Amino acid sequence: MATAMVNIPETAAPGEIVEIKILISHPMETGFRPGMDGKLLPRDIIRSLRCEYDGETVFTAELHPAIAANPFFVFHLRADRSGEITLVWADEKGNEFRQSGQITVG
Amino acid sequence: MRGGAAALLLIAATMASGDERLSGTAFMSPETRAMQADDLANPGMFAVLEGARLWEETAGVSGRSCAGCHGDAAETMKGVAARYPAFDEASNAAVDLTARVNLCRTRHQDADPLPPEDPRLLALTTFIGHQSRGQKIEPDPDPRLQPWRELGARLFRTRMGQLNFSCANCHDDNAGRHLAGNPIPQGHATGYPIYRLEWQSMGSLQRRFRNCLVGVRAEPFAYGSREFIALELFLADRAAGMTIETPAVRP
Numbered sequence: 001m002a003t004a005m006v007n008i009p010e011t012a013a014p015g016e017i018v019e020i021k022i023l024i025s026h027p028m029e030t031g032f033r034p035g036m037d038g039k040l041l042p043r044d045i046i047r048s049l050r051c052e053y054d055g056e057t058v059f060t061a062e063l064h065p066a067i068a069a070n071p072f073f074v075f076h077l078r079a080d081r082s083g084e085i086t087l088v089w090a091d092e093k094g095n096e097f098r099q100s101g102q103i104t105v106g
Numbered sequence: 107m108r109g110g111a112a113a114l115l116l117i118a119a120t121m122a123s124g125d126e127r128l129s130g131t132a133f134m135s136p137e138t139r140a141m142q143a144d145d146l147a148n149p150g151m152f153a154v155l156e157g158a159r160l161w162e163e164t165a166g167v168s169g170r171s172c173a174g175c176h177g178d179a180a181e182t183m184k185g186v187a188a189r190y191p192a193f194d195e196a197s198n199a200a201v202d203l204t205a206r207v208n209l210c211r212t213r214h215q216d217a218d219p220l221p222p223e224d225p226r227l228l229a230l231t232t233f234i235g236h237q238s239r240g241q242k243i244e245p246d247p248d249p250r251l252q253p254w255r256e257l258g259a260r261l262f263r264t265r266m267g268q269l270n271f272s273c274a275n276c277h278d279d280n281a282g283r284h285l286a287g288n289p290i291p292q293g294h295a296t297g298y299p300i301y302r303l304e305w306q307s308m309g310s311l312q313r314r315f316r317n318c319l320v321g322v323r324a325e326p327f328a329y330g331s332r333e334f335i336a337l338e339l340f341l342a343d344r345a346a347g348m349t350i351e352t353p354a355v356r357p
Contacts, residue, residue, distance in 0.1 A: 005151060025149075
């Protein structure tokens with residue numbers, strides 16, 4: 001299963017405001033819903049998302065059970081240097097997933 | 107307001123072309139339309155990606171994949187969803203795309219059919235439907251489909267359930283108005299399978315039918331039933347010439 005669709009611009013002018021998008025494929029099971037057997041389905045959500053730009057953390061988010069399946073994030077960065085932009089998200093069990101792209105500024 | 111103006115423009119543009127039919131998308135909020143229009147925001151694209159993976163994966167004892175027979179879906183599946191439901195010689199019946207995938211599994215791959223609304227089945231039908239995105243719906247003209255066409259047209263106008271509503275009572279007589287808070291579209295199924303935000307998953311047109319039937323307090327027909335295939339064919343005729351949007355996003 002594809003885990004995320006990410007948009008990281010490949011190039012930008014110095015100081016340009018760029019848009020980063022990520023759509024994560026995830027059920028975001030709340031932990032409040034009973035399954036077919038009447039027992040609660042265990043909670044299974046993405047807990048956190050962060051964005052690293054050239055090694056620096058520039059965006060973080062905490063996710064909660066009320067967020068729907070397949071969470072979608074859009075945020076903006078000022079592109080002031082070339083480098084790697086990495087999106088890192090972690091699930092309930094602490095497993096980390098990452099996807100990155102190189103941005104060239106100039 | 108801006109969304110309302112955009113919807114009016116869309117309606118005006120369509121009327122100008124002499125066709126008063128609108129896709130359900132025209133009735134959606136600007137936010138939902140934006141989500142559908144951007145492939146990086148449309149959660150239905152996950153089903154397309156998963157379908158592309160399954161297309162290449164072997165299934166059953168035959169060890170065959172879809173690609174093993176059909177090759178590159180971008181070429182061989184282009185326009186296929188646009189002409190379904192179609193007539194199947196071997197079973198002497200109308201089949202929709204979902205049934206076709208399962209027939210391929212049982213006849214050619216020697217695999218078990220996938221259960222209705224199975225995520226793998228939806229992924230494959232979404233992937234195949236997506237290959238026709240942007241193309242016009244061209245229903246199969248096969249005369250042997252006539253009994254299904256007639257049944258579908260009749261069912262669309264048959265009142266059902268404790269609320270005693272037919273499909274036409276909402277989608278013809280009251281399209282464009284609201285049922286509780288929800289817009290009533292004209293019943294042009296151009297974007298199936300859809301990603302529905304309420305379901306938080308993909309769903310087939312038959313799931314949508316079952317939703318409507320439960321809504322009017324009727325006993326829904328079974329998945330894959332003759333009645334549902336007939337309704338699908340009737341809706342394909344109704345939307346003939348309209349553009350396929352798979353995967354559409356609905357609230």
